[in-house]
Amino acid sequence: MSIEIKAPTFPESVADGTVATWHKKPGEAVKRDELIVDIETDKVVLEVVAPADGSIAEILKGEGETVLSNEVIARFVEGAVAAQAAPATAPVAESKAAAPAEKAVNPAARKLAEENNVNTATVSGSGKDGRVLKEDVANHLKSAPAAAPVAAAAPVAAIEAVGDRVEKRVPMTRLRKRIAERLLEASSTTAMLTTFNEVNMKPVMELRAKYKDQFEKAHNGSRLGFMSFFVKAAAEALRRFPVVNASIDNNDVVYHGYQDIGVAVSTDKGLVVPVLRNAENMSLATIENTIRDFGLRARDGKLGIEEMSGGTFTITNGGVFGSLLSTPILNLPQSAILGMHKIQERPMAVNGKVEILPMMYLALSYDHRLLDGKEAVQFLVTIKDLLEDPARILLEI
Structure with a gap:
């Protein structure tokens, strides 16, 4: 029986996608739910699996071609007839048919x-x-x-050699192109400004060291990290300064009565920003578990589009890569983004004495069209105060 293989249903925010990789060739045996093709969109890579045991009879959309939502991209033959369909569409598959059954392999592997x-x-x-x-x-x-x-069977890049100076040209991925477009859009369409402050991380580090073992036991192995403190502090600061949580829509200012905080995650294909929905209601353990799950699934390309849509505020942590200071770029249509950085021991003046303290620079980039400097600075100082006295987060003072 012939079955149409269609592209996934894209949400309204995604107009189309690109065929990234065909993992199976026409005539090659496929098992039910086995990955056959990756569809790359502006935000994520979507996987299309086989609807039944059989083989692909014909590929209608090759790698690199643009596809629309629910567009037919291939025809699939179910059952034993798949073997007979192979010669008509792909004679090369004959040699593979005689090979032993392929070992089961995860898509990421x-x-x-x-x-x-x-x-x-x-x-x-x-x-x-x-x-x-x-x-x-x-x-x-x-x-x-x-x-x-070893040379690949089908080269994906044009390699040019001039003497001993080698250059390799590869097409930019759809995700990377979209990231570039959004960064340029944020730079050219907003009045972006960055304000800085520094926070003494000693109180949070001491609290974490004191309770991390109890925390892990009480929350089924959840590890207490730094990001959950920043998310809770940001959620409280957003509650106090709702304009930082707002966005501009044409001539209107949209105030959001919830704090959906995006956490930037780096992957091989580019930066993605999954969103913690209603972060103000999340516990530290829930935040840590959700962020860890986001990180694992982002690396394997398993995040869904709905998990990266929306968001009213973003936190990005360049400190995990060693960054000491940076100016993050806005994640449109949001009006502000918080940049975390490396914790660095520095001599600080405390009550007239010099102490060595673990300090972190914080950066808040904001859209000056909506936020005045006073509000942006007060917002960042609020986060600093909450982190330097973590009890305030629980007491909301």
């Missing part, structure tokens, strides 16, 4: 293997029924002896 020219058949799988996981490929790469790079 397959991508890592393809990027490093690793044959997954040579990787020992530690997953269920011998499935190859991303960690298996990583371990294989660590243990494998250094070898000369």
Whole structure:
């Protein structure tokens, strides 16, 4: 029986997508729910799986082509007839039909293997029924002896050599292009300004060190990190300064009666910003668990579009990469973004004496069309005060 393979249903905020990678060729045996193609949108990579056991009869949209929501991208043949359909559409598949059954491989593991020219058949799988996981490929790469790079069957980049000076040209991904467009839009359409302050992280660090073991036991293994304190402090500061939580829509100012805080997560494909909905109602444990889940799924390309849509405020942490100071760019249509940085021990004057304290620079970039300097500075000082005396977060004072 022939089945139409369609692109996923895109939300209203996504106009179209691009076929990123076909993981199966016409005539190649496919099992039900096995990944067959990745569709890249402006925000995430969506996976399309096989509707049944069978094979692809015909690919209608090749890699790099643009597809619309629910557009037919391939035709699929279900059941035993798949084997007969292969020669008509892809004679090359005959040689593969005679090969032994392919080992089950997770999508993330397959991508890592393809990027490093690793044959997954040579990787020992530690997953269920011998499935190859991303960690298996990583371990294989660590243990494998250094070898000369193997040329890919289908080159994805044009390599130009002029003497010993080599250049490689690769197409920019759809996600990266969209990120670039939004950053340029924020820079050119807003009156963006950044204000700075510094926070003594010693109180939070002492509180974390004192209670982290009890916290982990009480919350089923959840680890107490720094980000949850910043999210709670930001949520409280947004409640006190609602204009920072607002956005401009044409000639109107939209005030949001909730704090949906986005947390920037770095991935191989670019920066994504999943959103903590109603962060003001979340506990520290819930925040930590949600952010950890976001990070793991972002690296594997498993985040949904709805999880990255919306948001009234954003926090980005360049400190995890060693950044001491930066000026974050607004995440439109939001009016402000908080930048965290590296915790650095510095000599500070405390009550007339010099003390070595773990300090962090904070940066708040804001849209000066909506926020005055007074409100922006007071907002940032509020976050500083809450973090330097964490009891205030619980007491809301």
